[in-house]
Amino acid sequence: MFRTLVKTDALDIADQTVAVRYFEQRTMRGGRRYSAEILLGPGDRIILDDDSVINLETRTSRLVPATLESRLLAGRPNAA
Numbered sequence: 001m002f003r004t005l006v007k008t009d010a011l012d013i014a015d016q017t018v019a020v021r022y023f024e025q026r027t028m029r030g031g032r033r034y035s036a037e038i039l040l041g042p043g044d045r046i047i048l049d050d051d052s053v054i055n056l057e058t059r060t061s062r063l064v065p066a067t068l069e070s071r072l073l074a075g076r077p078n079a080a
Contacts, residue, residue, distance in 0.1 A: 002026075003035070007053060013065050020060055022053050036060050040067070 003023040011018045019039040024032055036056040038046040046067065050056045 006034070009057075009060075011061065011064055013068055016068065018064050018068075020064075022056060038064060040064075 003025045005021060006024045007022040009020040009022070011020060021037045021039070023035045023037065025035065027033055033049055033051065034053050034056055035047055035049040036059075038048070038060060040046065046063065048056055048059055048063070050059065
């Protein structure tokens with residue numbers, strides 16, 4: 001199955017910019033699934049999937065700040 005890039009975005013969280021790429025993929029039954037690849041740093045990514053890009057954008061806008069904050073609290077530096 002092939003993924004098609006449908007959108008790119010950049011989130012500005014504090015003083016860090018996080019790149020996000022949204023992909024569409026056709027299922028075996030002809031449906032559509034979407035995934036978001038969140039690039040926190042080299043070799044550090046988060047992948048989410050959902051039935052719509054709008055849902056992914058909402059989840060991404062909440063997940064990225066929480067992920068970066070939790071890493072800061074754990075004493076782990078954010079990948080930049």
